Amino acid sequence: MKASIFPAAVSTMLLAVAVAIISSAHPSQAQTSTGTPPVSSQTIQQTDQDAAKKGKVLFSRSIDSNGQTVDNVNDPANPQTTPAPQNSDALKASGNLSAGQAAVKIAPQPTAEDAERAALTYTDFDLDARLRPAEGHLAVRALVTVRNDGKTPLLHIPLQLSSTLDWEIIRLNGRQMPFTQAVLNSDADHTGQLHEAAITPSAPLAPGASLQLDVTYSGIIAQSAKRLLAIGTPDDVAAHSDWDRIGIDFTGLRGFGNVVWYPVSSVPVILGDGARLFDEIGTHKLRSAGAHFRLALTVETPPGQAPNVALINGRPAALSQTLGADASVATVSTAHVDDAILGFEAPSLFLASRSSSEGPNITLWTRPESTPNIAAWNEAATEVIPFLQGWLGQRPRSQLTILDLPDPADVPFETGAMLATPIRAATPEVLDGLMAHALTHAWVLSPRAWLSEGVAHFMGTLWIEKQQGRERALATLDGSRAALTLAEPASPGEGDGQPLTACISPVYYRTKAAYVFWMLRDLVSDATLSAALRAYDPAADTKPEYFETLIEQAGQRRNLGWFFADWVYADKGLPDLSIESVFSSAASVPGSYLVAVNVANNGYVAVEAPIQVISDTASVTQRVVLQARSKTVQRILLQGIPSEVRLNDGAIPETQATIHSKLIEAATPN
Numbered sequence: 153m154k155a156s157i158f159p160a161a162v163s164t165m166l167l168a169v170a171v172a173i174i175s176s177a178h179p180s181q182a183q184t185s186t187g188t189p190p191v192s193s194q195t196i197q198q199t200d201q202d203a204a205k206k207g208k209v210l211f212s213r214s215i216d217s218n219g220q221t222v223d224n225v226n227d228p229a230n231p232q233t234t235p236a237p238q239n240s241d242a243l244k245a246s247g248n249l250s251a252g253q254a255a256v257k258i259a260p261q262p263t264a265e266d267a268e269r270a271a272l273t274y275t276d277f278d279l280d281a282r283l284r285p286a287e288g289h290l291a292v293r294a295l296v297t298v299r300n301d302g303k304t305p306l307l308h309i310p311l312q313l314s315s316t317l318d319w320e321i322i323r324l325n326g327r328q329m330p331f332t333q334a335v336l337n338s339d340a341d342h343t344g345q346l347h348e349a350a351i352t353p354s355a356p357l358a359p360g361a362s363l364q365l366d367v368t369y370s371g372i373i374a375q376s377a378k379r380l381l382a383i384g385t386p387d388d389v390a391a392h393s394d395w396d397r398i399g400i401d402f403t404g405l406r407g408f409g410n411v412v413w414y415p416v417s418s419v420p421v422i423l424g425d426g427a428r429l430f431d432e433i434g435t436h437k438l439r440s441a442g443a444h445f446r447l448a449l450t451v452e453t454p455p456g457q458a459p460n461v462a463l464i465n466g467r468p469a470a471l472s473q474t475l476g477a478d479a480s481v482a483t484v485s486t487a488h489v490d491d492a493i494l495g496f497e498a499p500s501l502f503l504a505s506r507s508s509s510e511g512p513n514i515t516l517w518t519r520p521e522s523t524p525n526i527a528a529w530n531e532a533a534t535e536v537i538p539f540l541q542g543w544l545g546q547r548p549r550s551q552l553t554i555l556d557l558p559d560p561a562d563v564p565f566e567t568g569a570m571l572a573t574p575i576r577a578a579t580p581e582v583l584d585g586l587m588a589h590a591l592t593h594a595w596v597l598s599p600r601a602w603l604s605e606g607v608a609h610f611m612g613t614l615w616i617e618k619q620q621g622r623e624r625a626l627a628t629l630d631g632s633r634a635a636l637t638l639a640e641p642a643s644p645g646e647g648d649g650q651p652l653t654a655c656i657s658p659v660y661y662r663t664k665a666a667y668v669f670w671m672l673r674d675l676v677s678d679a680t681l682s683a684a685l686r687a688y689d690p691a692a693d694t695k696p697e698y699f700e701t702l703i704e705q706a707g708q709r710r711n712l713g714w715f716f717a718d719w720v721y722a723d724k725g726l727p728d729l730s731i732e733s734v735f736s737s738a739a740s741v742p743g744s745y746l747v748a749v750n751v752a753n754n755g756y757v758a759v760e761a762p763i764q765v766i767s768d769t770a771s772v773t774q775r776v777v778l779q780a781r782s783k784t785v786q787r788i789l790l791q792g793i794p795s796e797v798r799l800n801d802g803a804i805p806e807t808q809a810t811i812h813s814k815l816i817e818a819a820t821p822n
Contacts, residue, residue, distance in 0.1 A: 259332040263350035264310035271302025272310065272417040273439045275362065277499070279414060279447045285503070286454055288398040290317065291370035296415050297362055301439075305356035309365070312336065314412045315345035317371035322351055324365055338420035339429055340436075341412045342394040344379035346420070373398045373411060383424050392561040400457050401505055402558045404572065406565055407498030409433040414499055427639070427657060434601075434656025436498065441599065443494045451485040451503060458483040461517050461555070463502040465492065466568030468515075468553055495599030496661075500567055506556060512537055513548055513594060518556040522575040529554070529575060532583035533591065539618060540591055543611065545686040548594035569594040581619075588615035598690050602652035602720070603699065606665025607685065613666060626802035626810075629670070632663040633805050640725045640807075643756050649723030653696040660723075663805075668719050670803045672703065674775075675715065675760060680707030696721060718757045718780070727755035728807045729778065729799055731814045736794045747794050747816070749786045753778035755807065761800050767792030 276297035283290055300306050313319065315335060322329045329351045336346040357363060375397040377390035385393070396404050396411040405413045409429075418436055421428045449469075451459065462469040462485075469487040506517035511530035518526060533552075540548075549569075556575045557564070564573035571590045578586075592608040617625035639659050641647025650660045652668065673681050683706035684699065692698065700716045718724055732750040739746045747765045758780055764773040769792035776786045799812040 259334040262310075262334040262336055262348050263332050263352075264308045264348065266419045267302065267304075268306050268308050269310050269312075269417050269419050271300055271304075271306060273299045273301045274415065274417070275299050275443050276364075277414060277443065277445045277447075279445075281447060281449050281501075283398060283403065283449070283451045283503070284453075285398055285400045285403055285451065285459075286457075288372045288374050289370070290373055290398060290413060291368075292414070293366075293368050294415060295364060295366055297364045298357075298417070299362040300357045300359050303359055305358050307356050308350045308352055309357065309363075310348055310350045310417050311365070311367065311415045312338075312346040312348045312412060312417060313369055313415065314341045314371070314373065315343045315347050316373055316376075317347060317369050317413070319347060319349040319367070319369050321368040322349060322365060323367070324351065324353060324363065326366075336420050337422065338418065339379040339423045340409055340416075340418055340421065340432060342376045342379060342396055342410055344382060344422075346412060346418075367415060369415075373405065373413065379423055388561070392559060393563045395557065395559070395562050400453060403459070403501065403503040404557075404565075405501045406567075407500045408436050409498060413501070430658060431656055433498075434658075437496045437601075438654065438656050440494050440498070441496050445492050445494050445499055447489065447499075449487045449501075452482050453485065454482055455480065456483075457505070458485050459503040459505050461502075461504050461506055461508070462487045463500075463553060463555060463570055464489050465497065465500060466553075466566075466570035467550075493599075496601040496604070497567060502555060502570075502572065504555060513591060514552040514554060516554050516556070516575060518575050519558070521560075522556050525575050525577050528577065528580070528583060529587075532580060532587045535580070535584050536587040536591060536615065539588070539615060540595060540611065543614070543682050543685060544592070544595040548591070549597050549690075550594050552591050552594040554590070566590065566593070568597060584619075585612060585615060588612050596685065596688065598688070598693065600653070600693065601661035602655060602665040602668075603688075603693075605658075605662045606652075606669060609662050609666035610669035613670070623802075626670075629663075629666060630802060630810060632659065633667075633810065635659045636663045636667075636805060637726065637807055641723070642725060642807075644724050647725075649725070651723045652720045655723075667803070667805045671715070671719070671760070672712075674762070674803060675712065676703055676707045676710070683707070714758055714777075715760070718759075724757040724780065725755055726805050726807045727753050727757050727759045727761075727778070729753055729755075729759070729761060729804075729812060731797055731799050731812050732783070734797050734814055734816050736816055739789060741789075744789060744791050745794050747788045747790065747797065749788065749797050749799075750783065751776065751778065751786065751799055752783040753780065756780045759804055761804055763788065764798040764801070765790050765794055766796045766798070767794045 274296055278295040279292055280294070281290065281292045298309060311319070319331065319333050322331050331349045331351045333347055333349045336348045337344065338346045340346065353363065373396070375391070375395060377394040380390035380394055381387070394410065396406055405411050407413065408416055408418070416436065418432055421432045423429055447464065449462070453459070458473055459471065462471050464487065467489070469489055471485050471487050473483055473485045475483055504517065506519060509516040509518060509526050512533045514533050516526055516529060551569065553570045554575065555570065555572045557572055560574045560576050562574055564571065589608050589612040592611040593604065596604060596607045598604040613625045613629050616628055636659050639657060641649045650657060652660060652665055655661050669681070680703060684702040687702050687706065688699065700712055704710065704712055730752050732752050734747065734749050736745050736747045749763055749765070751763065753759065758778065760775050760777045762773050762775050763786050764771055765788045767790055770790055772788050772790040774786060774788055776784060778784060794816045796816060797814050800806065800810050802810045804810060
């Protein structure tokens with residue numbers, strides 16, 4: 153795939169998501185006021201009525217008699233809870249805070265420490281989010297459950313948001329907690345900074361213990377490229393990379409790593425510090441895997457400017473819209489998704505006004521300028537789908553959704569079976585390659601990154617093999633091997649390593665995983681690997697050994713435990729193969745020769761490698777298992793005078809070259 157549509161470097165920033173929404177509002181009428189319009193009282197009343205039927209509305213916003221914006225709180229533990237004012241003065245007047253206590257204490261330095269940030273895991277998100285795209289405004293009331301996954305009690309509970317969002321209220325056990333808010337320099341957000349609040353519970357949070365927090369926050373999310381500009385990125389490149397924002401025509405919130413629009417806890421990292429930012433993004437997604445995520449979404453837009461497509465966690469969400477009583481009254485749109493489980497992904501939210509076009513297993517949401525390109529994109533899907541069906545089965549698990557980004561130069565983003573990208577003109581070769589990768593996600597929806605991304609990259613290279621041959625496909629894969637070599641430990645114990653079942657870096661769950669599927673293909677055959685991929689059920693994938701079992705059941709039930717132990721369940725680095733010596737002699741059969749090949753594996757990971765002996769009239773390939781730190785002799789009989797021996801054909805990633813060749817001195821004929 154060429155950089156003009158889906159650059160390989162962009163894949164390091166692709167974030168996945170699975171979000172759920174707790175309830176949906178269907179107001180009969182919405183109103184606006186001058187200045188910053190809140191959600192109207194009629195909207196709140198109707199929301200409350202619907203909530204009685206569908207769930208619990210955590211909060212809503214309105215204007216009080218003094219003209220202050222207030223949060224109307226429905227606290228399950230205290231049905232008599234009064235509206236919670238937004239600012240400090242109103243809080244003190246309401247009696248919720250003492251006269252000498254501020255709602256938010258601005259701290260010159262953060263209170264929490266990195267060890268506390270790294271220990272905290274969010275296990276449940278329950279969000280009620282209100283958007284006013286005309287102002288770029290977001291207001292959220294959330295119930296979040298956090299767990300101490302560290303080894304020592306936590307004195308402080310850190311909560312982080314984008315630096316353009318402000319913490320307003322934090323409650324624990326129905327009691328409003330004092331907290332400090334500090335600016336934290338971190339490029340996990342497009343602004344390059346986070347707002348971190350830290351509370352101190354009455355008793356330290358013990359290891360393994362959990363608590364639920366009730367938080368309220370709000371602010372503006374505008375496009376920002378501060379973090380990229382700070383490292384010298386050209387203005388246009390920065391703007392087209394960090395395009396997250398809330399707006400009328402387009403809202404795109406990619407989540408942690410791009411814009412932190414929901415509460416998180418993370419260790420601060422900056423761009424330019426090696427791969428630390430991308431590792432922190434991966435760590436965040438791995439820690440969040442298995443968390444429950446619910447979201448109630450309400451969007452208030454000016455008349456005639458409501459969005460018509462909503463994508464929550466990469467999945468289409470139905471929008472319900474209530475028009476105002478007349479042309480001057482705002483439109484209120486609502487959506488909900490119930491109790492999703494996060495996989496290896498970050499929660500994301502997209503809203504847009506686009507035209508819909510249905511194609512083969514795809515839905516395109518396009519801007520008017522992109523309409524002439526729709527046919528070519530549909531043709532590419534039509535071309536690739538039979539190939540994917542042959543490998544993955546007749547029907548995908550979902551439709552691929554493609555959302556047209558606002559600017560033709562915007563950097564693409566994918567999460568699950570959704571691709572956000574400029575839908576522009578491109579050659580059939582480029583579009584076919586893009587579809588081979590993107591459509592694979594519609595077939596294989598795995599919560600495990602090495603399966604989801606690894607299979608997609610594998611199928612992309614298989615498509616290249618189909619069109620241009622095996623050598624070209626492996627050369628494409630080899631283009632990413634250098635980065636993998638740098639990331640892998642030289643030997644067990646010399647580096648952290650990343651088993652595929654718990655990896656956090658794209659170079660592992662994309663590049664190394666794709667190599668693993670190429671090796672499995674050679675180990676068990678195309679038919680067996682295809683049968684395992686067809687049988688894969690994400691709902692049944694509850695144990696790391698699940699996919700190994702599928703392959704062993706699909707074929708001749710050969711034991712692949714040694715391969716998965718070294719390549720999937722542990723990270724022992726890469727093999728280091730070599731041809732130490734070659735000897736040939738005439739065999740008893742006229743015109744044939746026996747070639748003895750001495751090969752070695754100086755790495756710490758076992759591998760089954762192909763050895764090919766070539767003569768002037770024929771070639772013979774045999775496969776040999778090379779254990780870690782071992783040597784062996786392989787004897788091969790072939791017709792004709794042997795001239796060359798080759799070890800590995802590029803399908804096995806190594807620390808150095810992936811194809812080894814040695815010329816053979818002419819043997820004495822018999």
